[in-house]
Amino acid sequence: MTMAATTIPIHAAKQRSPSFEYLSTKKDELVGWARKFSLFPYPFVTACCAMEFMSVSSSPYDTDRFGAALPRFSPRQSDLLMVVGTLTHKQAPILLKVYEQMCEPKWVMAFGACATSGGFYQNYAAVAGIDKIIPVDIYVPGCPPRPETVIDAIMMLQDRIARSSHLIVNDKF
Amino acid sequence: MSAQVFDVVQQQLAPVTGECSLSHGTLVIAFPPPALLDIVRRLKNEFKFDLLLDVTAVDWPEQAPRFEVVYHFYSTTHRVRVRLKTRVLATDPTVDSLVPLFGSANFMERECHDMYGIDFRGNPDLRPILLYEGFVGHPLRKDYPKQQEQPLVPFRT
Amino acid sequence: MLTTLPNPVRPAFEQTEHDGEVIVNIGPSHPATHGTIQVIAALDGEKINRVDVHCGYLHRGFEKECESHTWHNLIPYVDRLNYCSGLINNFAYCDAVEALMGVEITPRCRYLRTLLSEYSRLADHLTCIAASLMELGAMTAFLYLVMIRDYVYEHLAALTGARVTYTYGRIGGLARDLPDGWLKRLDEILTEYEKFIGRIHGLMDRNRIFIDRTRNIGVISSADAVNWGFTGPILRSTGLPCDLRKDAPYLAYAELDFDVPVGINGDNYDRYYVRMREMDESVYMIRQLIEMLPDGPINVDDRRCTLPEKHLVYTEIESLINHFKLIMEGPAAPAGEVYAAHEAPNGELGFYLVSTSGGTPYKLHVRSPSFVHMGGLHRLLEGYQLADMIPTFGSVNMIGGECDR
Numbered sequence: 001m002t003m004a005a006t007t008i009p010i011h012a013a014k015q016r017s018p019s020f021e022y023l024s025t026k027k028d029e030l031v032g033w034a035r036k037f038s039l040f041p042y043p044f045v046t047a048c049c050a051m052e053f054m055s056v057s058s059s060p061y062d063t064d065r066f067g068a069a070l071p072r073f074s075p076r077q078s079d080l081l082m083v084v085g086t087l088t089h090k091q092a093p094i095l096l097k098v099y100e101q102m103c104e105p106k107w108v109m110a111f112g113a114c115a116t117s118g119g120f121y122q123n124y125a126a127v128a129g130i131d132k133i134i135p136v137d138i139y140v141p142g143c144p145p146r147p148e149t150v151i152d153a154i155m156m157l158q159d160r161i162a163r164s165s166h167l168i169v170n171d172k173f
Numbered sequence: 174m175s176a177q178v179f180d181v182v183q184q185q186l187a188p189v190t191g192e193c194s195l196s197h198g199t200l201v202i203a204f205p206p207p208a209l210l211d212i213v214r215r216l217k218n219e220f221k222f223d224l225l226l227d228v229t230a231v232d233w234p235e236q237a238p239r240f241e242v243v244y245h246f247y248s249t250t251h252r253v254r255v256r257l258k259t260r261v262l263a264t265d266p267t268v269d270s271l272v273p274l275f276g277s278a279n280f281m282e283r284e285c286h287d288m289y290g291i292d293f294r295g296n297p298d299l300r301p302i303l304l305y306e307g308f309v310g311h312p313l314r315k316d317y318p319k320q321q322e323q324p325l326v327p328f329r330t
Numbered sequence: 331m332l333t334t335l336p337n338p339v340r341p342a343f344e345q346t347e348h349d350g351e352v353i354v355n356i357g358p359s360h361p362a363t364h365g366t367i368q369v370i371a372a373l374d375g376e377k378i379n380r381v382d383v384h385c386g387y388l389h390r391g392f393e394k395e396c397e398s399h400t401w402h403n404l405i406p407y408v409d410r411l412n413y414c415s416g417l418i419n420n421f422a423y424c425d426a427v428e429a430l431m432g433v434e435i436t437p438r439c440r441y442l443r444t445l446l447s448e449y450s451r452l453a454d455h456l457t458c459i460a461a462s463l464m465e466l467g468a469m470t471a472f473l474y475l476v477m478i479r480d481y482v483y484e485h486l487a488a489l490t491g492a493r494v495t496y497t498y499g500r501i502g503g504l505a506r507d508l509p510d511g512w513l514k515r516l517d518e519i520l521t522e523y524e525k526f527i528g529r530i531h532g533l534m535d536r537n538r539i540f541i542d543r544t545r546n547i548g549v550i551s552s553a554d555a556v557n558w559g560f561t562g563p564i565l566r567s568t569g570l571p572c573d574l575r576k577d578a579p580y581l582a583y584a585e586l587d588f589d590v591p592v593g594i595n596g597d598n599y600d601r602y603y604v605r606m607r608e609m610d611e612s613v614y615m616i617r618q619l620i621e622m623l624p625d626g627p628i629n630v631d632d633r634r635c636t637l638p639e640k641h642l643v644y645t646e647i648e649s650l651i652n653h654f655k656l657i658m659e660g661p662a663a664p665a666g667e668v669y670a671a672h673e674a675p676n677g678e679l680g681f682y683l684v685s686t687s688g689g690t691p692y693k694l695h696v697r698s699p700s701f702v703h704m705g706g707l708h709r710l711l712e713g714y715q716l717a718d719m720i721p722t723f724g725s726v727n728m729i730g731g732e733c734d735r
Contacts (some may be wrong), residue, residue: 045365048413051494058476073361090305091387092326093335123391124312124321132328144494197429197668227697253578265594276688277559280705303386323463
């Protein structure tokens with residue numbers, strides 16, 4: 001059985017020119033830089049992790065240094081949904097409603113062990129992790145996580161935002 | 174002081190109650206369910222047990238009657254507590270509601286109803302409080318499996 | 331995307347009583363309701379006519395969960411009730427189990443638990459006042475108070491290993507003794523606190539805007555408060571000096587010299603001021619306790635509940651078996667029931683334990699002050715304006731973990 005000689009063309013599916021690629025990379029870097037340093041969190045606060053959320057927003061840990069200081073209490077005006085604390089089955093429809101009301105681009109942070117995986121509540125009332133309800137971008141472990149862990153998570157999220165492609169005009173650019 | 178008021182209470186309520194005992198500084202009074210409103214009214218008006226602390230229940234599935242409804246009262250004047258216990262059957266878990274006497278009874282009875290299924294006759298509002306609409310069953314009963322979840326929102330696949 | 335999401339609650343009223351009345355839904359994901367309370371209000375312009383309070387959005391099944399853990403293993407769950415003052419929950423629970431088992435704690439443990447209870451009360455009141463002042467717009471006061479609270483958290487992390495949920499109490503004692511230099515740092519923190527609290531008093535106490543927003547708002551009388559089950563600072567703000575630390579002293583409170591601040595009107599300003607004065611009393615008590623703290627063992631030498639020393643576990647068979655049984659089966663409590671209550675920062679926090687002689691509880695019920703306060707919240711909200719809900723709710727200090735368990 002012979003293998004037919006094939007040539008694999010570069011950008012066969014996308015058919016984009018190098019100058020286009022250069023422009024879109026630079027655009028992605030610019031938009032990524034802007035978006036990562038102006039995160040507007042929506043603190044969907046339920047339980048004990050709220051104490052560490054308050055600590056991380058104030059001195060000496062301050063999220064203002066990362067641009068993520070101003071919480072917007074309306075999902076329409078925010079882009080980072082921080083689910084802080086345990087999600088119960090009663091609260092799940094509300095979480096889904098808030099998530100769906102947010103506009104793209106949006107990111108979700110599962111803050112704390114309960115939001116990540118249900119924590120140590122394995123019973124009829126608690127949802128075993130918010131990723132059963134909404135997609136999650138970054139998981140912050142800890143019960144509750146130390147403020148440094150949260151800052152590490154915000155920085156990781158910022159790296160991810162910086163590296164991802166931001167399609168702002170249409171589905172190609 | 175505390176022992177005095179306990180003796181008086183025990184004496185005065187003896188005709189309507191079952192056995193009384195002292196448990197870690199709290200007077201425990203057992204009584205049949207129909208005597209509830211009468212006893213609580215007298216405790217509140219005559220003996221100044223003005224703060225309803227707690228309404229809860231205990232499930233004894235092997236015993237009959239199955240449920241034991243437990244009330245705790247505190248007196249701001251005498252500074253002592255009283256525990257009231259009564260037994261209701263699994264087939265008819267009904268007691269009178271204390272809402273006409275204590276405003277705080279409303280939420281506490283709703284929680285007890287949610288968790289155990291105890292029916293409080295006279296409570297105008299027995300909606301689920303800790304659980305949600307559509308939850309079937311009473312979780313704190315011993316026959317409800319701990320991990321049986323009833324999700325409202327379907328899980329993502 | 332779901333087209334319709336199920337409504338987890340059934341509102342008490344859905345029809346307006348007259349034209350011009352509007353029904354608004356506030357919560358349960360809302361900054362004013364501290365994240366887990368839903369308030370359905372019927373408004374007449376800005377005035378609240380009727381209110382329907384829904385809690386339960388943080389019901390995590392604490393009581394059912396605890397029935398399948400040993401008496402020791404469930405201490406982390408107990409922590410997460412009133413998470414602002416985790417140590418008080420620990421000690422109230424351990425006190426209840428010790429009463430059930432008939433275990434007497436050592437003097438050093440007693441004084442240390444009292445000191446840490448007052449320290450936790452300080453942290454809780456700092457959090458409550460910080461949050462309610464921030465919601466009124468006083469960002470500076472929030473930042474000052476949270477800074478002091480952070481010192482307290484780091485200090486408690488040096489002792490217990492955690493900042494917020496400590497799991498430090500043990501049945502029969504505490505997890506470990508104080509590290510070196512802990513009391514010295516405590517003194518430093520109390521001095522910092524006094525400096526900063528003077529600034530808060532200066533910013534808030536005679537502030538025209540603060541007084542306008544909190545005086546004569548959310549007023550409740552003593553008789554009403556007792557009828558609706560209010561305890562703690564809310565009851566004391568109405569004028570009744572009910573405090574379990576004075577009325578039925580537990581731990582080392584009988585030996586301490588402190589006052590119980592009471593309010594005059596029962597309004598939001600009184601609740602704020604009662605909490606401020608209670609913090610000062612707590613600091614005074616902590617200073618007395620630092621002097622009174624005796625030496626000695628932390629854990630009572632009772633093999634029913636205290637783990638034996640590690641070197642004995644590795645060398646003696648009896649200690650090994652004791653350790654094994656305590657870990658695997660839990661400390662064996664006799665059959666019976668007990669109700670023990672401590673004065674938590676929110677009010678009377680009670681634990682009702684029912685045991686059928688084993689290592690796990692048969693029933694563990696928490697009498698939580700926040701839950702009962704939510705039952706009476708409508709008395710504080712009805713008749714006032716919608717914007718008054720913010721300071722009123724903040725002054726009630728509803729903690730979701732405690733309210734919904």
